[in-house]
Each structure stands twice: as structure tokens, then as C-alpha cells.
Amino acid sequence: MLTKVYENPAVYRVDVPLPDNPLKNLNCYVIQDGGETLILDTGFNRKECLDALMAGVEEIEADWTRTNLFLTHLHSDHTGLAPTLMKGRPGKIYMSGIDYDYFKEAMVGESWKVSDANYISEGFTQEQIMRLHSENPARGYEPEEFFEVERLEDGDILTVGKWNFHCILVPGHTPGQMVLYQPEKQLLFSADHILFDITPNITCWIGTLDSLGNYLDSLVKIRKLPIRTTLPAHRKNDMDVYTRMEQIIEHHLVRLKETVDAVSRFPGSNATQIAACLRWSMRGKTWEDFPLSQRWFAVGETIAHLDFLLCRGFVERRMENGKRAYCLTMDGELCKSKLDCMWKKYRED
Numbered sequence: 001m002l003t004k005v006y007e008n009p010a011v012y013r014v015d016v017p018l019p020d021n022p023l024k025n026l027n028c029y030v031i032q033d034g035g036e037t038l039i040l041d042t043g044f045n046r047k048e049c050l051d052a053l054m055a056g057v058e059e060i061e062a063d064w065t066r067t068n069l070f071l072t073h074l075h076s077d078h079t080g081l082a083p084t085l086m087k088g089r090p091g092k093i094y095m096s097g098i099d100y101d102y103f104k105e106a107m108v109g110e111s112w113k114v115s116d117a118n119y120i121s122e123g124f125t126q127e128q129i130m131r132l133h134s135e136n137p138a139r140g141y142e143p144e145e146f147f148e149v150e151r152l153e154d155g156d157i158l159t160v161g162k163w164n165f166h167c168i169l170v171p172g173h174t175p176g177q178m179v180l181y182q183p184e185k186q187l188l189f190s191a192d193h194i195l196f197d198i199t200p201n202i203t204c205w206i207g208t209l210d211s212l213g214n215y216l217d218s219l220v221k222i223r224k225l226p227i228r229t230t231l232p233a234h235r236k237n238d239m240d241v242y243t244r245m246e247q248i249i250e251h252h253l254v255r256l257k258e259t260v261d262a263v264s265r266f267p268g269s270n271a272t273q274i275a276a277c278l279r280w281s282m283r284g285k286t287w288e289d290f291p292l293s294q295r296w297f298a299v300g301e302t303i304a305h306l307d308f309l310l311c312r313g314f315v316e317r318r319m320e321n322g323k324r325a326y327c328l329t330m331d332g333e334l335c336k337s338k339l340d341c342m343w344k345k346y347r348e349d
Contacts, residue, residue: 002056005231006187009033009163013231014056016043018077021137022294023198023234026077028053029189030060033161037067040180040189041233044141045080053081064089070158071095071149072191072233073177074103076142083147094158096169097151098176102205107146112139114206121324122299123272128292135293152178165189170222172215173200175208179222186228188241193218194230196237196244199251203300204307212252212308216346219245249346252305257336259305263315264332268325275302314338 001015014028026049029040039057043049057067068091071079079095086093095103105111116129133139152158154169158180165180170193180189192200202215223245230241255278262277263269275298276287287295306326309315314335315326328335 001052002059005029006185006229009160009182009185011187011231012056012060014053016049016052016056018044018137019046019048021077023077025234027231027233027235028056029231030057030062031160031163031165032060032062033163035063035066036160037062038158038160038165039067039069039085041072041078041191042069042081042085044077044137045084045143046141050081050084053085064091067091068158069093070180071099072179072189073174074099074106075174075192076138076140078191078233079103080141080143083143083145086147093147093149094152095149096167096176096178097153098169098171099174099178100149100151100176102175104146105206107142111206118204118206118303119296119299121270121319121322122303123270123323124296124299131292132296135291136296137293154178168222170215170218171208172202172211172218175205175211175214181225186226188222188225188227188230189233190222190230190241191233193222194241194244194248195232195234196239197235199248201297201301202252202304203297204303210307210311211304213311216249216252219249220346246347249343253339253343255301256305256308256339259302259309260314260328260332260335260339263306263326263328267327268320270323270325271302271306272299274306274326275299278302309335312342 003013005011005013010032012030016026016028018025026041026043031038043053069086082093152167156167158165163182165182167178168181170177170179173192177191177193179191179193202212205211227241230237258278262274280298310317313329316329318325
């Protein structure tokens, strides 16, 4: 389904379904001006996604000789159809250099093996990891082949007709996610950095010490921009973007305090055991009933919160019998009090 969501510049939203996925859909945005077209993201490498995307692009009669693709970040629901869409066409594919390096390592390197070993050390079994090789959408619907891109850095500008769009690096959700910002119209394409009825997943990344800290700093960075209109990559936007950023910041404070309580109650636990103690939106399901792929995401987010605490000296991590074990370095109530003081930075900056 194609919907015009902004008048000048002309911006269309293609509703790309994400079958069997809790995200439900991708908002693929298409910007047009002066005969030029820029497509933002693609959906999974699935026929349902390709059919919806192509139907939308064909409806607006894009000139493929003047059409480029911008990938906000490396996840498969955003990159899955990139080589399929642009194969044999002259347009460029743009992506942040940071995320492209991670994407390349995932496609042709060893990062998945390292990630699997990391999750096993955090409590997953080898059998669960093998199941995830087919059940995890990040691995099942990735692009059909590796592809080259035009690498972008923070502050680069993409033009569509007479309009300039600023590429802003917002690490956190991925190490090199980028959003697009049009300053004259104060128009933000927020990708997965700011979502409105779900909270962006913040997980652990190889070579990244503090994904959550990076994400919170990126929210503060975007909060300084004047924003009139925000177009997120998933679902809808029906509230003020600054209010939503404050909600997300407070959400992570609550999650950090829950993590502190879990480590205090069960010292020496790994991230999977700690994640099982936290409150998740499971629609009444127990942790054991939660789909394995969703447990994988939850444990990744738990590791990111533990990394945040570890980087600030609130917890320590050691190895016991091949598994990671976490313990607090101070009284739990003192730890939470220190977090409250620290949060002034994120509330006031």
C-alpha cells in the first residue's frame, strides 16, 4: 500500500509487510523531487516484501536511471532486498561506513560464529544456537548476495532534486545506524533510532563496549535538533517526538534497575538467567514459552544493559565453568541511587 505522507518534498510510504515477525511491517519511504528518487530501506529478502515494494515504486513511476537507495542500518528487514532491487540498475546504494563494515563481516566473515560463542557463554545451549540458524530472521532473510555501497560518514549530505538531507550517525541500535534530516522542513526520518509504540532493541555488538551508552548519547544528540515531523521505520507515530525520547530514556533507567535487582538476587548468574528475571512484553507468556528468536533478542538487550553497568563499575564479570557470571560491586540500592544521579545527564543535556 502506498500513502503520500509529506507534500514538499514529496514523500511516500510503502507499507512493506514483515510476515511472521512481531514488527509487522517496514515503513519504506520514497522521496521524489525534480525527477530524482531516493528509496529508504527495503524489507526482508522475501517475495512478499519485494512484491509490496515494487508495487509502491511502480505506482509513483520512479525513473530507475535517477533512483538511488539509502540503507539506514544493516538489519535484514532494512537491507534484505538491496541487491535484488538495484541489480542491473545504475543507481547507487548508500550506507554508513561503520554499519557496512559490520554487514560485510556478517555476510562474508566470522562474526556469526563469534556471536554464537558469545551467546553460549551467556547461557544459550548449542542446540538452541543451531535452531536459531534457521529461526532467526536476521539470518534467514538477509540479502541474496554481498553488494558494494557508497560509504557515508556523519554529516554527509544526500540530495534529491533541490532538497538536501543530512546523514546523522546515531550508534546504538546498530553501531552505525544513520537517520536522515531535512533542516529547512525540520523533517526527520528516524529509522529504528526512535520508534513510537515499541522500544528499539539495543543489543551487544562485537567490538562495541557500550551499545546502550552509545544509544542514549545518540538520543541526546537528536534531541538537540528542531523537529516538526518524524517518520519512523516501523508502525506509526502519534505523539510528540521529544516526549517519546524522554519515555525511551526512562525505560532504560527502569530496565537497568531491574537488572541490578536481578544480579543482586542471583549473584553469579549469566545474561540468560538474568533476562528470565526481567519484565518483557510477552502477552502473558512465561519466559520458557517465549519464542526462541525473541529470547535471543531479549538476552542481547540484557547483555547491553549489563555492559552499561560494567563500563561504569557497577558490576563485574568473570568466567565460571565456561559461562559468564555477573556480580554487583556495591550494594544494590546504592547502585540504583547512582543511576538516578547519572540520569540527570540524559534528562537535562
